[in-house]
Amino acid sequence: MFKLLDDTGDLVVIQLDGADAKVPAGVSVAAALLYLDRIPTRHSVVNGAPRAPFCMMGVCFECLIEVDGVVDQRACQLQVRAGMRLRLQLSSRDSVP
C-alpha cells in the first residue's frame, strides 16, 4: 500500500508469520507492514473486525502485533531489526491454543 520514494536504501530480513520478508532498514514495524501490503494486520478483539495501522504515532493502538513472542506491541513505536519475529494477531489463529 506504501512504497519507498527512493529504492536504493538498505533492506533487512525479518520473519513475518514464519516466513522471511525483506523490509527497509530503520523504519517502524508498522511502516514495514504497510510496505509489504500486509493489511489487515490484526482482527479486533470484540468482533474480529479487520484492522490496520491508523495513526502511526502511538495513540490509537490499532497496529498491535506480536513481536518476538510478546503480544500487543505497538508496531508504529518499534523499529525493525534483522531477525525480528513478527506474528499478526488475526483471530483465526488466536483461537488455536
Add this chain to the structure above:
Amino acid sequence: MKAAYQLLVIGAGPAGMAAAQTAARQGVEVAVIDEQPHPGGQIYRNVNASPLADIELLGKDYVFGRQLVQGFEHAHIDYFANSGVWYLDRSGDLGIVQDGVHRRTSAQRIVVACGAQERPMPFPGWDKAGVMTAGAAQILMKSAAMVPSEAPVLAGNGPLLLLLAWQYLRAGVRLRAIVDTAKSANRWPALRYFPQAIAASDYLFKGLKLVSAIRRARVPWFRQAEDLRALGEKRLSALHFTCRGKPQHIDTPLLLLHQGVIPALQIAAAAGCETRWNSLQQCWQPQVDDWGQSSVDSIFVAGDAAAIGGARAAWLGGQLAGLQLAHQLGLIDAVKRDKLAQPIRKARARHLAIRPFLDTWYRVAESSLVPRDETLACRCEEVSVGELRTLAAMGCTGPNQAKAFTRCGMGPCQGRFCGSTVEQIFASETAASPQQIGRFNTRPPLKPVTLGQIAGIAHNEQR
C-alpha cells in the same frame, strides 16, 4: 537516568526542546524524555535524521526545524529517546518505560510538552483497514520516506490536509480526490477574525500557495461533502459520500483523514491539572497561566499540549515556560525573566494571530463530530454512536457512566480516539456544553506497561 532532576520535560517536539534549552541555558539541570527515536516531535520528525534524499520536498517550514533540533542536540540536556511516561503525579514522581525497561525518576518541576493528536473523524467504516490519518501519512514520509503506491483519497477539513496534498504532489504521488467536508457557512463568521489574521499573513499566503498548487494539478476536489461512508470487506475498497446532495462513489484502497488536531491531554489530566473546554477550538485544554504553569504548581504545559497554536508558537511558548522555571528554581530574577520574555511574547502573539481565523474557517460541523448511529465511536471496544445516544436518552449521566455501562474508552487507546466523540454525543443529546458534560477520567498507566516492568524486571529476564 538519574533518580532526581530539577526539571523534566516530557516530549522533544518544538515546545519541549525550547523549554529544555531555555532552562538549561540559565543553569537548570534538565532531562527530556521522548517516545520517538529522534528529537523534533511529529512536526519536525526525523528532520535531522531524514531518510529522504531531499527534505526540501516537505517544504521550508519543515526544513526550519533542522536548526531547532541542532540547537537542542548541542545543549546540556539529558535526553532519553524511545521513552514513554506511564505515570506522573503532582509531586513530580514519574514512571517511565525506556526501550522496554521500567525506570523511576522525579523532578521538582515538569513540563508536559506532548503535543497534539488527530481529532477523531468518525463515520461508518472509519475503522476499516486502509483508512488512516493524514498525520500518519506524513509520518510515513518523514520517518520512512514512504508514499502511497496507489493514488489515495484525502478527506476532511483543515490546513494539514492541504499540506499533505501539496507534499504528495511534489513527491509525484497522484491524488484520486480531495473530499472536502469544510462548510462554506463558516466563512462569514471567520471573516470577523481576518483583520487580526493579517498580522500573520505568511500563513495566509502559504495556504493560498497550497490551494493553487492543488488546483493546478487538477485534483478532483469535492467541496461541501457530507455523509461519508467507507466500504470494503477485508480492507477498504471505496468511499461513498454526498456532495451538494448528489451521491458520489470513489473506488480507493487508501483513505487519509483529517479534521484538525486536539491537545494530547492524557498526561496533564491524569496528574490532576484542571482542564476546560475551548469552544472556538472545539477541544479540551489544560488551564495554564501566561507562562504555561497549570493548576498543579509543579507542572507546566507548553505548546500544542496546552492549546493548538502550531509549531512556531509552541517553540516560543516552550521558551516562556523555560524562563519562568529558571526563575522559580532561583536561577534568574523576575527582572531578567521579564526582559527575556518580552520579545518572545511579541513574536508568539504574531503566530497566534492566525488561529481564531483558522479555527473558525475550519470549524468542524456537528454532523462530523456526532455521526450516524451505526458509526463506531469507540474503535477499541467497538461501541457505536447509536448505543451511546440511547444511553444518553435513558438518563446516563455522562462519559464516565457510559464507560461503566459499555466499556467505551476502556480499550487499549484509553479513550484517546473516542473521548471527544462521546462528550459530543452527550452534549448534543442533552443540549449541554461539553464543559457541563465533562470528560473521561484519565488514570495511569498512561501507556502499556507490564507487571514485570513495574517490578523492575526487564522482560527478557522474566522469561
